[in-house]
Amino acid sequence: MNEAFRLDGRTALVTGASSGIGEAIARAFARAGASVLLMSRDRVRAQHVASQLPGSDVIPCDVGDEAGVAAAFRTIDQLDILVNNAGIGLVGDVEETSLEDFQRLFRTNVAGVFLVTRAALPLIRASHGSIINIASVAGMIGLKRRFAYCASKGAVIALTRQLAVDYPTELRVNCICPGTVDTPLIDRILETYPEEERDAVRGQMERRQPMGRLGRAEEIAELAVYLASDQASFMNGAVLPIDGGWTAG
Numbered sequence: 001m002n003e004a005f006r007l008d009g010r011t012a013l014v015t016g017a018s019s020g021i022g023e024a025i026a027r028a029f030a031r032a033g034a035s036v037l038l039m040s041r042d043r044v045r046a047q048h049v050a051s052q053l054p055g056s057d058v059i060p061c062d063v064g065d066e067a068g069v070a071a072a073f074r075t076i077d078q079l080d081i082l083v084n085n086a087g088i089g090l091v092g093d094v095e096e097t098s099l100e101d102f103q104r105l106f107r108t109n110v111a112g113v114f115l116v117t118r119a120a121l122p123l124i125r126a127s128h129g130s131i132i133n134i135a136s137v138a139g140m141i142g143l144k145r146r147f148a149y150c151a152s153k154g155a156v157i158a159l160t161r162q163l164a165v166d167y168p169t170e171l172r173v174n175c176i177c178p179g180t181v182d183t184p185l186i187d188r189i190l191e192t193y194p195e196e197e198r199d200a201v202r203g204q205m206e207r208r209q210p211m212g213r214l215g216r217a218e219e220i221a222e223l224a225v226y227l228a229s230d231q232a233s234f235m236n237g238a239v240l241p242i243d244g245g246w247t248a249g
Contacts, residue, residue: 005229008033010129011078012228015063015116016086018045020183021134024217025083025224030056032225034081039063039072039116063112069119079123081228084113084156085134089185091192094147102148109152113159124171130228131173133160134220137243140177153177157239164237172236174227179243180205181215209244 012029016022017038026036030053038053040046043060050056061072063086087109090101113133124131138146139153160175167173180186186205190198206213223242226232241247 004231005225006033007081007225007228010034010080010228011037012081012083013037013039013059013076013079013116013120014083014085015039015061015112018042018049020185021178021181021217021220022083022085023049024221025085026053026056028218028221028225029081029228030054032229034228037076037079039086063116064107066115069115073119073123076120076123078127079120080127080129081132082117082120082124082129083132083134083224083228084116086112087134087152087185089146089189090148091145091189092147093145096145097148102151105148105152106155109149110155110159113156117159117163125167129171130232131160131163131171132224132227133157133173133175135160135175135177135239137177137179137241137247140239140241140247160239161237168236172227172233174232174235174238174240176220176223176227177239177241177243177247178220179209179215179241179246181217181220183217186214209246210249211244213244215242215244 012034014022014026017026018040026038029036035055037057037059038046038050039059039061041062046058050058059072061068090105133156135156136153138150139157163173193201
């Protein structure tokens, strides 16, 4: 890691930190010198990750549960960096999407960002800190049979811009929009397809990105470290694709 992008002395909270992009960001932040709070519904997995990160701690929490989020933040005294990463996926076009599934996706992907950000705001404002929202290229372009997911990630992008407009001098907030990244979320999406189709679907995911491969969680994490660092002090309200060239065409 470039030693210029240091986070020494800062406390960071990462939601959905027990696996995938969230875990990679927690690990990268710890390497950069931050104390990391891992927020996750999966206490066991989060504790496993935290045991490898000096100065880290686990906060079990469902980000879509208002009372749970409020209780979690009563245990936090200082916060310099917030990463809203927790998210779930759903395969289906509008006709295939039930209201229950649509609401379930928005509860985690959108309401979760709202609830955690609202709870964290006094601490982030006090530290003049940084918020990083993890959206997706799915919030920037349409993806076949990802109706609810695209809608939810588009909302995350809009929330990011609105926060930057409302608090332009009190904090920084930016949004990372990954392409398809090789994480457990992809595995769960593939499991919704018949077994004999999964290799073909994975191949399609790789080929739709001009670089011809899936992204790595560690690549997303390095961008998050930069955005949280002092070197990104003039970046606010930015929406940054990191997608192997997918949205360039």
